[in-house]
Amino acid sequence: MDKQLILEDGTVLIGEGFGADVEISGEVVFNTGMTGYQEILSDPSYCGQMVMLTYPLIGNYGINRDDFESLDPAIAALIVREVEHEPSHYREQESLHDLLVAKNIPGLAGIDTRMLTRKIRAHGTLKGYICSLSVQVEDVVKTLQESPLQTTQVSQVSVNTAYHVPGKGKRVALIDCGMKHGILQSLIERHCDVVVVPYHTSAQEIKRLGVDGVLVSNGPGNPEDVPETIQTVASLIGEVPLFGICLGHQLLALACGATTSKLRFGHRGSNHPVREIETGRIDITAQNHGYTVDLDSLEGTELMLTHEAVNDGTVEGLKHRRADAFSVQYHPEANPGPHDANDLFDRFIGMMNTAKTNVLV
16 A cells, blocks of 8 residues: 655655554654664664665565564654565564564655655754655645654653563663663673663662662663653762763763754664774774764863764763763664674673672662
């Protein structure tokens, strides 16, 4: 069944609908990864967004049970050039179409994704609406232009109650702002005793767990929309070793007095080069974010720049000058993507090993 994608600037793209037969709106963004569509569509950081994949053929290796980054994808819609309905792979258990139907997520195929990518790169992300051909374009455009972006995505994807993943190593509180399962798995592989807590958990509650360290996860949306987590991070700095990833990186910056701003079209893909300032080492990284820490705002704070994006010079890593706290804008666990930066988890473990014993107040 043909459907249309209507953008807030009046652009209309008609293509083949697949997945769930529903109408939905969201912010249209693009991801440049060549593989990993299952991990991308199940990444909670895409909550409420319509993700367009620039690679031209999607779905050819199907869906399997092992590559989910969350059990309930929060993506609004998936947009591709061509979708494969008959996948072939030894791990494949169902098609991409069948998964989207089961999760009530619409897809749109057969549109000019190169043109749409160039439009977003030139003008920034756009709000869009996937619907039937009978819907009046003018009415949709007016609604899209007048509707604000979501501000409650983190509360939608965070866990509601804490849960424990036992291990024999250091105890880590993992603040779930929209955590990818790959982050949890990276801690489990290092034998950590992990307690996953909701995004609004207070510093006092976290310290009561007797943790050796705190990891603040990735997540969707504007970091300024979660003041509770900013306050928690600010209260934990200097109390316990802290590691922030993606949204967690931005929250650490805000907690230390820096500022953040929205990028024109964000960084989303599996091949973003990042330079470590001290050594000059280049890591190829997986990224998914629409906001960045403002470089000029670091002046006067206790934070120092440790990593920068090779492509545009934006802030990719921070370290606190006095406390055991650091962060990166990219994903060291990848999934999908290269594992060049996976050693950052070992750095976090080392930081906990050399810190004082766990905190219990």
